[in-house]
Amino acid sequence: MNEVPNEEAAMTDTALSFVHRFEPGTDAGARPLLLLHGTGGDESDLIQLGRMIAPGTALLSPRGKVLEGGAPRFFRRLREGVFDEEDVRFRAAELADFVGEARAAYGIAAPIAVGFSNGANIAAATLLTHPEVLAGAVLLRAMVPLADPPAADLRGKGVLLLSGAVDPIVPEENAARLVAQLTAAGARLDHRTLPVGHGLSQADLNLARQWLAASQPLAA
Numbered sequence: 109m110n111e112v113p114n115e116e117a118a119m120t121d122t123a124l125s126f127v128h129r130f131e132p133g134t135d136a137g138a139r140p141l142l143l144l145h146g147t148g149g150d151e152s153d154l155i156q157l158g159r160m161i162a163p164g165t166a167l168l169s170p171r172g173k174v175l176e177g178g179a180p181r182f183f184r185r186l187r188e189g190v191f192d193e194e195d196v197r198f199r200a201a202e203l204a205d206f207v208g209e210a211r212a213a214y215g216i217a218a219p220i221a222v223g224f225s226n227g228a229n230i231a232a233a234t235l236l237t238h239p240e241v242l243a244g245a246v247l248l249r250a251m252v253p254l255a256d257p258p259a260a261d262l263r264g265k266g267v268l269l270l271s272g273a274v275d276p277i278v279p280e281e282n283a284a285r286l287v288a289q290l291t292a293a294g295a296r297l298d299h300r301t302l303p304v305g306h307g308l309s310q311a312d313l314n315l316a317r318q319w320l321a322a323s324q325p326l327a328a
């Protein structure tokens with residue numbers, strides 16, 4: 109067969125332990141982003157968002173390995189908002205290993221995770237269980253991924269958590285518990301609650317862009 113692959117397929121890489129896309133950056137002083145999609149997304153989903161909130165930054169975007177009725181996710185859930193915590197821990201370790209592989213393969217620094225929904229939840233779990241892997245995180249509509257996380261040292265790491273005031277999936281009390289967990293671990297937390305639901309808004313993009321521009325440039 110002599111098929112010409114389409115552009116999307118050609119840019120998806122299957123060589124490392126997660127199917128992923130990597131887009132090299134043009135700004136050597138910018139932290140790479142680890143883009144983590146929501147349920148039913150894939151490695152292409154957040155590329156455009158990454159380009160918008162951090163122009164010129166290297167983008168690493170894996171596809172979640174867990175399938176729920178064919179929809180990719182980053183860990184198993186028992187039902188909406190109820191997580192298989194053993195799987196959360198296993199998948200966070202798997203993702204941490206992938207970041208190490210990708211850093212070696214592409215020669216990039218520790219990334220800032222940018223996750224939406226299920227992607228934000230695995231980002232939070234990775235911060236709490238493998239804090240050395242991430243330089244910080246932008247968590248879009250995250251909730252508590254582990255009821256009783258291990259004691260992590262997140263001192264020096266910035267986290268922007270953007271919640272929705274009328275999010276039908278993430279109760280206010282749950283986001284507050286995540287704030288408490290991350291703050292107790294020493295993270296520099298910036299938590300904003302926007303007048304929106306679970307979906308992303310222009311305000312999310314603006315706040316994420318401003319926060320990333322102000323946070324953690326690579327040392328010159």
Ligand code: MLT
Binds near residue numbers: 146185226229277
């Ligand atoms: C989702 O739909 O992805 C949930 O809101 C979050 C999760 O299951 O991790």
